[in-house]
Amino acid sequence: MKIIENGGVTAAKGFSAAGTAAGIKYQGRMDMAMIYSEKPFRVAGTFTTNIVKAAPVIWDRDIVKGKGIAQAVVVNSGIANACTGEQGLKYCRETAEAAAELLKIKPEEVLVGSTGVIGMQLKMDKLKEGVKALSGKLKNELMAGNEAARAIMTTDTHPKEAAVSIEIGGKTVTVGGMSKGSGMIHPNMCTMLAYVTTDANIDGKLLQELVCENVKDTFNMISVDGDTSTNDTLLVMANGMAGNKEITEKNADYEKFREALNYVNTSLAKMMAADGEGATALFEVQVVAADSVENAKILAKSVITSSLTKAAIFGHDANWGRILCALGYSGVQFDPEKIELWFESAAGKMLIFKDGVQADYSEEEATKILSEKEVHVTADMKMGTAEATAWGCDLTYDYVKINADYRS
Amino acid sequence: MKIIENGGVTAAKGFSAAGTAAGIKYQGRMDMAMIYSEKPFRVAGTFTTNIVKAAPVIWDRDIVKGKGIAQAVVVNSGIANACTGEQGLKYCRETAEAAAELLKIKPEEVLVGSTGVIGMQLKMDKLKEGVKALSGKLKNELMAGNEAARAIMTTDTHPKEAAVSIEIGGKTVTVGGMSKGSGMIHPNMCTMLAYVTTDANIDGKLLQELVCENVKDTFNMISVDGDTSTNDTLLVMANGMAGNKEITEKNADYEKFREALNYVNTSLAKMMAADGEGATALFEVQVVAADSVENAKILAKSVITSSLTKAAIFGHDANWGRILCALGYSGVQFDPEKIELWFESAAGKMLIFKDGVQADYSEEEATKILSEKEVHVTADMKMGTAEATAWGCDLTYDYVKINADYRS
Numbered sequence: 051m052k053i054i055e056n057g058g059v060t061a062a063k064g065f066s067a068a069g070t071a072a073g074i075k076y077q078g079r080m081d082m083a084m085i086y087s088e089k090p091f092r093v094a095g096t097f098t099t100n101i102v103k104a105a106p107v108i109w110d111r112d113i114v115k116g117k118g119i120a121q122a123v124v125v126n127s128g129i130a131n132a133c134t135g136e137q138g139l140k141y142c143r144e145t146a147e148a149a150a151e152l153l154k155i156k157p158e159e160v161l162v163g164s165t166g167v168i169g170m171q172l173k174m175d176k177l178k179e180g181v182k183a184l185s186g187k188l189k190n191e192l193m194a195g196n197e198a199a200r201a202i203m204t205t206d207t208h209p210k211e212a213a214v215s216i217e218i219g220g221k222t223v224t225v226g227g228m229s230k231g232s233g234m235i236h237p238n239m240c241t242m243l244a245y246v247t248t249d250a251n252i253d254g255k256l257l258q259e260l261v262c263e264n265v266k267d268t269f270n271m272i273s274v275d276g277d278t279s280t281n282d283t284l285l286v287m288a289n290g291m292a293g294n295k296e297i298t299e300k301n302a303d304y305e306k307f308r309e310a311l312n313y314v315n316t317s318l319a320k321m322m323a324a325d326g327e328g329a330t331a332l333f334e335v336q337v338v339a340a341d342s343v344e345n346a347k348i349l350a351k352s353v354i355t356s357s358l359t360k361a362a363i364f365g366h367d368a369n370w371g372r373i374l375c376a377l378g379y380s381g382v383q384f385d386p387e388k389i390e391l392w393f394e395s396a397a398g399k400m401l402i403f404k405d406g407v408q409a410d411y412s413e414e415e416a417t418k419i420l421s422e423k424e425v426h427v428t429a430d431m432k433m434g435t436a437e438a439t440a441w442g443c444d445l446t447y448d449y450v451k452i453n454a455d456y457r458s
Numbered sequence: 459m460k461i462i463e464n465g466g467v468t469a470a471k472g473f474s475a476a477g478t479a480a481g482i483k484y485q486g487r488m489d490m491a492m493i494y495s496e497k498p499f500r501v502a503g504t505f506t507t508n509i510v511k512a513a514p515v516i517w518d519r520d521i522v523k524g525k526g527i528a529q530a531v532v533v534n535s536g537i538a539n540a541c542t543g544e545q546g547l548k549y550c551r552e553t554a555e556a557a558a559e560l561l562k563i564k565p566e567e568v569l570v571g572s573t574g575v576i577g578m579q580l581k582m583d584k585l586k587e588g589v590k591a592l593s594g595k596l597k598n599e600l601m602a603g604n605e606a607a608r609a610i611m612t613t614d615t616h617p618k619e620a621a622v623s624i625e626i627g628g629k630t631v632t633v634g635g636m637s638k639g640s641g642m643i644h645p646n647m648c649t650m651l652a653y654v655t656t657d658a659n660i661d662g663k664l665l666q667e668l669v670c671e672n673v674k675d676t677f678n679m680i681s682v683d684g685d686t687s688t689n690d691t692l693l694v695m696a697n698g699m700a701g702n703k704e705i706t707e708k709n710a711d712y713e714k715f716r717e718a719l720n721y722v723n724t725s726l727a728k729m730m731a732a733d734g735e736g737a738t739a740l741f742e743v744q745v746v747a748a749d750s751v752e753n754a755k756i757l758a759k760s761v762i763t764s765s766l767t768k769a770a771i772f773g774h775d776a777n778w779g780r781i782l783c784a785l786g787y788s789g790v791q792f793d794p795e796k797i798e799l800w801f802e803s804a805a806g807k808m809l810i811f812k813d814g815v816q817a818d819y820s821e822e823e824a825t826k827i828l829s830e831k832e833v834h835v836t837a838d839m840k841m842g843t844a845e846a847t848a849w850g851c852d853l854t855y856d857y858v859k860i861n862a863d864y865r866s
Contacts, residue, residue, distance in 0.1 A: 101787075135813070375540075447859070453769030
């Protein structure tokens with residue numbers, strides 16, 4: 051597997067992209083992106099489990115669950131087009147129609163996405179101007195993918211992209227993606243917007259199955275604030291242009307592709323957690339030696355979503371009692387007297403809890419470990435062989451600042 | 459039902475209390491409290507569901523589940539005596555023994571409670587000195603109850619007490635209580651420490667049943683930060699000294715007593731939510747016209763625990779999309795197109811969401827309503843007749859400040 055530096059949605063063959071400043075809500079920054087494939091792609095997707103679903107989620111879901119074929123994506127930031135009633139759905143169709151006309155494809159082959167404030171209606175005149183500008187500047191270059199990644203940001207502090215290539219039957223297959231998301235991020239859905247493109251030739255049903263399976267270990271294992279958004283969308287688009295023999299079953303080729311997709315999804319998910327609103331650190335919790343993978347996931351997620359633990363990480367305070375507390379209220383049974391807790395970062399590794407009591411460690415050393423940009427906790431449950439990793443971030447003044455004043 | 463101003467654990471006949479500064483962890487403030495009853499009382503209780511249980515929880519649970527009879531309570535703040543292994547349990551026994559000797563009762567009749575930092579061992583010399591001081595200054599006066607309520611505080615900004623009296627068969631029956639708690643507060647347990655005394659004559663089993671039922675509508679309906687503590691304890695102590703005919707079944711007398719207990723528990727619970735760490739406002743969410751009480755509770759709790767909604771309340775921002783979002787990810791099924799959302803406070807009441815879209819309201823007016831000390835949201839589900847209320851608070855800079863630096 052080869053990592054493609056600065057690669058994103060345009061890394062795979064046949065995919066072009068663009069970003070533009072349409073002035074939908076934000077001023078003086080890009081707020082619309084387009085992805086286009088020379089050839090129609092098979093599209094797999096997973097969407098928010100929130101029963102309040104934004105209009106674009108409904109539009110895209112119909113395409114994914116219908117033919118599962120499309121050729122372009124149009125995304126805007128600033129306004130979420132959620133809780134917008136019939137009008138909101140009408141606007142999705144109008145956006146798709148505007149793009150379809152310019153790209154000479156069908157409206158039903160245009161996926162749409164929105165992120166931003168809930169409840170406001172899109173400004174369709176500006177959106178249509180944006181679609182026009184985008185379709186005129188589509189490029190199959192890494193820079194164009196970066197522009198698109200930048201255009202879909204809301205409170206994100208930097209664009210999020212990842213891409214890798216693998217060899218399948220002598221053909222180079224590339225998988226690349228972009229995502230945005232920093233608030234309203236929580237397990238049990240696909241965490242705001244993530245778009246992954248690939249030139250792999252893979253059966254549509256198998257791709258959908260793979261995506262549904264893989265989000266459980268990647269996007270669904272992160273949390274910033276426990277709020278599951280109305281707009282969460284992950285789309286994986288495969289146009290087959292790599293020319294590999296079609297992957298139709300879970301063979302060695304499938305396994306290679308699965309690893310590449312997992313790398314891209316994990317990278318994008320971790321970037322979102324690390325760039326959580328107001329965050330100063332990525333908080334990674336690994337549960338090992340649990341009795342089942344399901345329980346390991348519940349335990350790991352319980353710790354990364356604990357407000358008290360997150361605040362302690364912000365304070366570089368080795369307040370391990372909060373971690374133990376969060377494991378304890380997760381609903382999973384274990385023996386607190388038997389487990390071990392470890393802190394780890396670039397600054398070192400230390401045992402902090404063992405045999406039911408605090409281990410003999412130096413607070414000073416612990417603070418040093420907790421002051422790094424990536425902080426890792428290992429909870430060794432001493433029960434079995436299952437493990438899981440979850441990613442979150444610290445809880446900071448800036449999280450409150452951003453969210454107490456988001457709309458104005 | 460008569461409300462007793464400034465009443466607390468000493469309002470009921472036969473109960474005395476005291477507070478003292480033992481210097482266990484805090485300096486220059488009271489950190490130990492004692493409650494004592496002239497006659498042994500029947501004690502009912504509920505405890506944290508966290509599987510990591512503090513030593514005093516284990517000690518008290520054994521008494522409640524055993525004979526269900528005791529005569530005194532000793533509580534300290536500053537150190538939680540949680541995750542302290544065998545030593546922690548030994549210290550509970552030593553505390554009970556010290557109090558028993560001075561009060562001339564059995565150690566098995568002394569309940570203990572602790573709140574504060576997890577993982578540190580109690581300083582037994584100071585604790586024993588504290589027990590001695592407390593037993594020498596026990597008083598059956600409202601002021602003494604207030605002192606006890608003050609002594610059990612940690613990050614609380616004020617003591618929390620409530621008391622009422624009712625007439626049962628010509629006898630005056632009094633119910634009074636105190637509680638503390640401001641961080642690590644979350645539904646599904648009994649929210650840190652709450653001690654309720656009553657002179658009612660009521661069967662022990664019936665009292666336990668009532669307490670288990672009543673916490674579901676009171677203490678379990680509040681949340682500050684979603685973290686279920688290791689120490690949560692509610693004890694209800696009934697010494698029978700009011701002289702009423704023993705309540706042994708769910709008759710009219712029982713109903714009167716239930717209402718009095720519910721008043722005290724609801725008052726204490728709301729005080730804890732309003733005094734949540736760093737909070738500037740009590741955030742009350744009432745779900746009406748739901749299809750079942752259980753679903754109404756889930757919906758109400760989902761809104762009060764949403765970080766994004768809590769931050770919006772702090773910012774006095776009528777960001778109703780976050781409320782709708784939190785209802786939507788609660789797991790309860792409903793039709794977002796049908797529900798209505800209302801904001802209300804001392805400054806007025808307004809419809810904010812109807813027919814799937816934003817209602818026609820003034821942002822200025824909404825901000826005025828959200829700037830009060832108690833903010834109320836009503837979610838009208840238009841499904842049935844069930845309702846529930848939950849209480850939380852806003853998420854503020856001070857919450858982060860308090861918790862990023864709690865131990866030092």
